[in-house]
Amino acid sequence: MDQPSVQLSHRIQGVAGSAIRALFKHSARPDVISFAGGNPGSFALPDQQMASLAQQLLKDQGKVLLQYGQTEGYAPLLDLLPGYIADALGAQVSRENLLITTGSMQGLDLLLKVLTNPGDVVLTESPVFLGALQAMHLFQTKVVPVPCDEDGMDMEALERLMQQHKPKLLYTIPTFQNPTGHTLSLGRRQHVAHLAARYGVVVAEDDPYHQLRYDGSPLPTIKTFDTEGWVVLLGSFSKIISPGLRVGFMAGPPALLERCGVCKQCSDVHTANLNQALVAAFLQQGLLAPHVHSLCQRYGSRRDAMLDALAGVGGISHYTRPQGGLFVFAELAPGLKAEPLFHHALQQGVAFVPGEHFYAEGGHTNTLRLNFSNADEDTISRGIGILAQCLNGLQ
Amino acid sequence: MDQPSVQLSHRIQGVAGSAIRALFKHSARPDVISFAGGNPGSFALPDQQMASLAQQLLKDQGKVLLQYGQTEGYAPLLDLLPGYIADALGAQVSRENLLITTGSMQGLDLLLKVLTNPGDVVLTESPVFLGALQAMHLFQTKVVPVPCDEDGMDMEALERLMQQHKPKLLYTIPTFQNPTGHTLSLGRRQHVAHLAARYGVVVAEDDPYHQLRYDGSPLPTIKTFDTEGWVVLLGSFSKIISPGLRVGFMAGPPALLERCGVCKQCSDVHTANLNQALVAAFLQQGLLAPHVHSLCQRYGSRRDAMLDALAGVGGISHYTRPQGGLFVFAELAPGLKAEPLFHHALQQGVAFVPGEHFYAEGGHTNTLRLNFSNADEDTISRGIGILAQCLNGLQ
Numbered sequence: 001m002d003q004p005s006v007q008l009s010h011r012i013q014g015v016a017g018s019a020i021r022a023l024f025k026h027s028a029r030p031d032v033i034s035f036a037g038g039n040p041g042s043f044a045l046p047d048q049q050m051a052s053l054a055q056q057l058l059k060d061q062g063k064v065l066l067q068y069g070q071t072e073g074y075a076p077l078l079d080l081l082p083g084y085i086a087d088a089l090g091a092q093v094s095r096e097n098l099l100i101t102t103g104s105m106q107g108l109d110l111l112l113k114v115l116t117n118p119g120d121v122v123l124t125e126s127p128v129f130l131g132a133l134q135a136m137h138l139f140q141t142k143v144v145p146v147p148c149d150e151d152g153m154d155m156e157a158l159e160r161l162m163q164q165h166k167p168k169l170l171y172t173i174p175t176f177q178n179p180t181g182h183t184l185s186l187g188r189r190q191h192v193a194h195l196a197a198r199y200g201v202v203v204a205e206d207d208p209y210h211q212l213r214y215d216g217s218p219l220p221t222i223k224t225f226d227t228e229g230w231v232v233l234l235g236s237f238s239k240i241i242s243p244g245l246r247v248g249f250m251a252g253p254p255a256l257l258e259r260c261g262v263c264k265q266c267s268d269v270h271t272a273n274l275n276q277a278l279v280a281a282f283l284q285q286g287l288l289a290p291h292v293h294s295l296c297q298r299y300g301s302r303r304d305a306m307l308d309a310l311a312g313v314g315g316i317s318h319y320t321r322p323q324g325g326l327f328v329f330a331e332l333a334p335g336l337k338a339e340p341l342f343h344h345a346l347q348q349g350v351a352f353v354p355g356e357h358f359y360a361e362g363g364h365t366n367t368l369r370l371n372f373s374n375a376d377e378d379t380i381s382r383g384i385g386i387l388a389q390c391l392n393g394l395q
Numbered sequence: 396m397d398q399p400s401v402q403l404s405h406r407i408q409g410v411a412g413s414a415i416r417a418l419f420k421h422s423a424r425p426d427v428i429s430f431a432g433g434n435p436g437s438f439a440l441p442d443q444q445m446a447s448l449a450q451q452l453l454k455d456q457g458k459v460l461l462q463y464g465q466t467e468g469y470a471p472l473l474d475l476l477p478g479y480i481a482d483a484l485g486a487q488v489s490r491e492n493l494l495i496t497t498g499s500m501q502g503l504d505l506l507l508k509v510l511t512n513p514g515d516v517v518l519t520e521s522p523v524f525l526g527a528l529q530a531m532h533l534f535q536t537k538v539v540p541v542p543c544d545e546d547g548m549d550m551e552a553l554e555r556l557m558q559q560h561k562p563k564l565l566y567t568i569p570t571f572q573n574p575t576g577h578t579l580s581l582g583r584r585q586h587v588a589h590l591a592a593r594y595g596v597v598v599a600e601d602d603p604y605h606q607l608r609y610d611g612s613p614l615p616t617i618k619t620f621d622t623e624g625w626v627v628l629l630g631s632f633s634k635i636i637s638p639g640l641r642v643g644f645m646a647g648p649p650a651l652l653e654r655c656g657v658c659k660q661c662s663d664v665h666t667a668n669l670n671q672a673l674v675a676a677f678l679q680q681g682l683l684a685p686h687v688h689s690l691c692q693r694y695g696s697r698r699d700a701m702l703d704a705l706a707g708v709g710g711i712s713h714y715t716r717p718q719g720g721l722f723v724f725a726e727l728a729p730g731l732k733a734e735p736l737f738h739h740a741l742q743q744g745v746a747f748v749p750g751e752h753f754y755a756e757g758g759h760t761n762t763l764r765l766n767f768s769n770a771d772e773d774t775i776s777r778g779i780g781i782l783a784q785c786l787n788g789l790q
Binding site: 005006007008009010011012015016037039040042045046047048050051052054055056058059062063064065066067068069102103105106109113114115116117131134135138168200202230238241242243244245246253255256259262263265266267268269270271272273274275 | 400401402403404405406407410411432434435437440441442443445446447449450451453454457458459460461462463464497498500501504508509510511512526529530533563595597625633636637638639640641648650651654657658660661662663664665666667668669670
């Protein structure tokens, strides 16, 4: 029953499936130690709390929750978000600055829809989250990488690229970036907000890992320094409550969000009410703060286990030391490539993501992304040990 | 904090918000009798059943449900759908022909993404579901209406338009169409499948009302007659279980659905697992058949109440008599317009949707869509009575 000759759109031609999601199929094998993906650890998913919240919510408000909802979001969650955003992310927004999304990925999809035409330039860190790159390609935008160091994007380069390309959008993950784990410094955050207003570039600030900080002091979002409404904060509950619920939000200027809302009507109409109500109840009952505290303790210990294990590995020339988030990014010694290592390691029962997929410009075949949230400390040591043996075999 | 001068994409310029969703804000007023919207009646939402299913599912499988899921869908729902589709809709599909969507609206969004370039022609019934029209405009396609009668699309006209325009897509709601309530006849269903294969046109068969039949015999879907894989069935649980859960599906050729899946990864990654699991449990425990039976009895009685009430109304020259679904479509007598009636009726506490919004080609300012699922029989009689008085005042 397959179609012989259906003619596809220009936008979809040449867009591959997500390498990460294809890898899931391998890494989901129970015998594989997975450093691929960006899954929360199983302990981090509040299943028993959600079971009783869901029952209560459906019992008391099921007629509302199972009915159609408003595109902008479920009112009790919209009421709670300004307080949450101020406390957790340091930005002042009000209710009319909000649109609830079906995961924060949808926020980027909506911004690309509303802002870009084919051929328009989008600036972004390089390397960067593969799903975001894929969305940019789907909208036929020209992705121009911004050079980065350990403190995030290079500000001189960013200004020069804004002048040169007149981009529609800057996409950035400023805190514990995916895949590098790097964090944009405070001064640079202020400067990005300034440059956005100066050059008229909308900033998509994707900040899902913000609260997963294991060392150092919290930094305010770029949005905090946005006085003129050029920054759209993409928030997510995927990494701190549950990715399976698919609840995120956009915080930005009302006129722009109204247009995003029209696009959302034409896509999924609204985000499922029950899922929004579960997040609202979790916030409202004060369950999030202790939950995040416990996540940070355990994820911090897993990060330490990974950094300790990496310290002794021959064949890895460099790796990042993130203060939070879910990922370490590593470089192999000259002459070694991540792709053959990937296949060899998978045979030995260890999965990761070869880093080249995260680069818009390609190359960097000697890099790899290692996730540390989804395995316990012993498993991490064992997995990195297997990786070290595989590297030995390749040298 | 609003943006002074953000430059929007071509696709979003000129796309208005959905008139229906704007009307929700009026019609949600508790003092308004709403014949607008397409909401299930409150009785139709199985809140207590869902409360206990949700608790059980999260208690037993919460760690899976709250984690990331597969883009193609939650395995137990994918396992159940072929049997459901065969029983309820009459089409034979297998698991690799399926992609779960966040409501069936997302199915159209994904098809437009994968198939159309700006300027491509999409054929559709006229009048047709406003959300679908809006999605077509957002993708900058050229919408060409197919003339219809009481048995749905005119087959000679459809073939001529396929020859003339080489469309990428035909969008149709064959059963109890929105907004007319008309149903495509059996012979025409076969013929649409034949024409699609002959002219190489993908058919988006949107069939959310299929099971809401109050008279007459069920008809198989167009998909049932699709031997070559040109028909994509867009299915929905919004009208028979809950719209607030946002769970639908696409059934079509695997290669096309794989491309739709790539687009879905870049939009909402996957449909929320809990919501899919709730639908799967509802099907698996045999709760759907008795639920649909009860919906049909009560909705049928509400439809009868509306048709009875309309029988005596001066100023309405014609109205449809649907065998199922949620809507009656009416025409006002010469010289009367639906827009002033709408404003006058809303002041008197009755809402509906002026029909002109459903026509791609505009005009038809003397038509209106009346929903009968969301008010009980007495309220329907009272509401149509108020409408009759308003019409009197306008004549």
